[in-house]
Amino acid sequence: MTLSQSLRIIRRLVIIDFTGALIYRAEFVMFMVSTILAPAISLLVWRAALANGASLPVDAEYLTTYFVLLGLVSMLTSSWTSSFLAEDIRLGNISKWIIRPGSTHFNGIANNLSEKMIKSVALAPFIAVLWWFFRDTVVLPSDPLRWVLFLLSIVAAAITVYALDVLTASLAFWIDDIGGINYARGLLAAILRGQLLPLALLPAWSQGFIDIQPFRFTLSFSLEIVVGNLTTQDLVLGTTLQLIYPVLAVLAARALWQRGLRAYTAVGA
Amino acid sequence: MQQDYDATATSRPVIAATSLTKTYMFHKQGSGLLSALRGVFKRTMETRLAVDAIGLEVHPGEIVGLLGPNGAGKTTTLKMLSGLLYPTSGDLQVLGFTPSQRDVEYLRQIALVMGQKSFLWWDVPAMDSFLLQKDMYGLTDAEFRTSVDELAAMLDVGNLLDVQVRKTSLGERMKLELMAALLHRPEIVFLDEPTIGLDVVAKARVRSFLQEINRTRGTTILITSHDMDDIEALCNRVVIINHGQIEYDGVLAELVHEVQPGKRIRVTWADPLTDFTRLDMLGIGEHARLTEDDGRTWNLEVSRDRLSDVLEALPRLGTLIDLGVADADVDEIIRELFTREREVVS
Secondary structure, eight states, X not given: OOHHHHHHHHHHXXXXXXXXXXXXXXXXXXXXXXXXXXXXXXXXXXXXXXXXXXXXXSOHHHHHHHHHHHHHHHHXXXXXXXXXXXHHHHHTTTHHHHTTTSOHHHHHHHHHHHHHHHHHHHHHHHHHHHHHHTGGGOOOOOOHHHHHHHHHHHHHHHHHHXXXXXXXXXXXXXXXXOHHHHHHHHXXXXXXXTSSXXXXXXXXXXXXXXXHSGGGGGTHHHHHHHHSOOOHHHHHHXXXXXXXXXXXXXXXXXXXXXXXXXXXXXXXX | OOOXXXXXXXXXXXXXXXXXXXXXXXXXOOSXXXXXXXXXXXXXXXXXXXXXXXXXXXXXXXXXXXXXXXXXXXXXXXXXXXTSSOOSEEEEEETTBOGGGOOHHXXXXXXXXXXXXXXXXXXXXXXXXXHHHHHHHTOOHHHHHHHHHHHHHHHTOXXXXXXXXXXXXXXXXXXXXXXXXXXXXXXXXXXXXXXXXXXXXXXXXXXXXHHHHHXXXXXXXXXXXXXXXXXXXXXXXXXXXXXXXXXXXXXHHHHHHHHOOOEEEEEEESSOOOOTHHHHHTTOTTTEEEEEEOSSEEEEEEOGGGHHXXXXXXXXXXXXXXXXXXXOOHHHHHHHHHHHHHHHHO
């Protein structure tokens, strides 16, 4: 199948998903509140700690800018495909993709894109309010190169996370319930990608490992590009890893998926 | 049992399977908490032979019914033929392709419809799913429009194309599923229980539609169904699978002839008649078996070669007000076939 055919199918799926997603308005309101609430609370807690004299390796500007952007970047680099895809494998629902000239991953990618489009629009006013509220301590770089790297980093991170989702979901070809694996991965990722707190706040002894581990490049590094004071050397090394991890993740996901298809039993058909 | 099917001599097969085999591995789990705990530390894996070295050839334009009891291997066979499953061993070519490789050119020439699985998006109108099919199969606007108009007319669903799929009835949805599957004019259609859950009217519509596309487009159809009316209406060739092996492959009429099931006679008496021993007194008791009665109406199963004797004797038992003679249902014939097989084994 050619690239243009694939893109046409994804475009059509985006339209279908977009149409379907707009039906569930209440879900979006809940999503907006939950996405913005956690970083907002974290921000208030850490600012209170600083105000009470806590000694942190980052200042108030870093923390504020980090948490204000966290909701948006976290949403853009997230993927929710794993549990749905695993369920589709378990129940035999991927059959409809396997015997048609398309791919279930077109569907996953389209769903990811369409929901992110809608959620970005829905989230924007909440981010703007948060921004306005803490506008005195939000500091952003003026260098356009940083913003270009920021956007590229978000795309690469989103690809990595999606590929990791497919990788995890592929285990459902052999394991009935991957809920536990997803939970463990989510917990690990929440800490190691900088979702719960900036990685700069983790113990100094762990920083060598933290800097190169893959989860950093699924969220934190994107934020660090615009929030932190990364040196040119840090940026080059980070960007290199940011580009390597999605390639590795896609190759691993593809290999496991192909192997899984051989074990697929198309249950329920 | 193997019967020759005449149509096979005239063309190259579109499906050719040799020694096609599929085994499943599964974890055996006993019931109860203790077994569950034991399973945490030690698992017993078992292998189940679902399809056992079957050979099959299907030629262009045939409608072939795959029949058999639950767990016989017919759906697994259909899944391998369509490319959903990798065979464990054996050779399989469909339209010159190896189905499990799922070559795009192969996928463009087939369709699979599963009665228990929806291929449509439920939250949007069916037309949105059809437009996706158009992009997947690379149909031009003209091809798409022609196909939509033709199929919508044949299935009488023109008024449903812009209705959210979740708001359609089961019968309407199945018609839309068939329409989606056939928009790209596939060479072969695999149907797994396409009429399951449908009412009589919807079933009849689906059957006549399938006959029509087979007749007008020359589409080859492979169908599994537990509804013997589907098989009788559609298939001139049936393949009966049991325990993963082909028990019979041939013309449906030949199967009926071979099994030679008794004729069914339905008799309605003017007055209730309960003395069945009179059948024996007339000398026909050993040739006629009463399968059901409510006093006034008897259902009899009668040997074909003694049918005239029984029909002649019946009026002597009482006053008849109605009499009907029919052949056995296909499902009875198949049941008979399996019963004979068990008797031979034992």
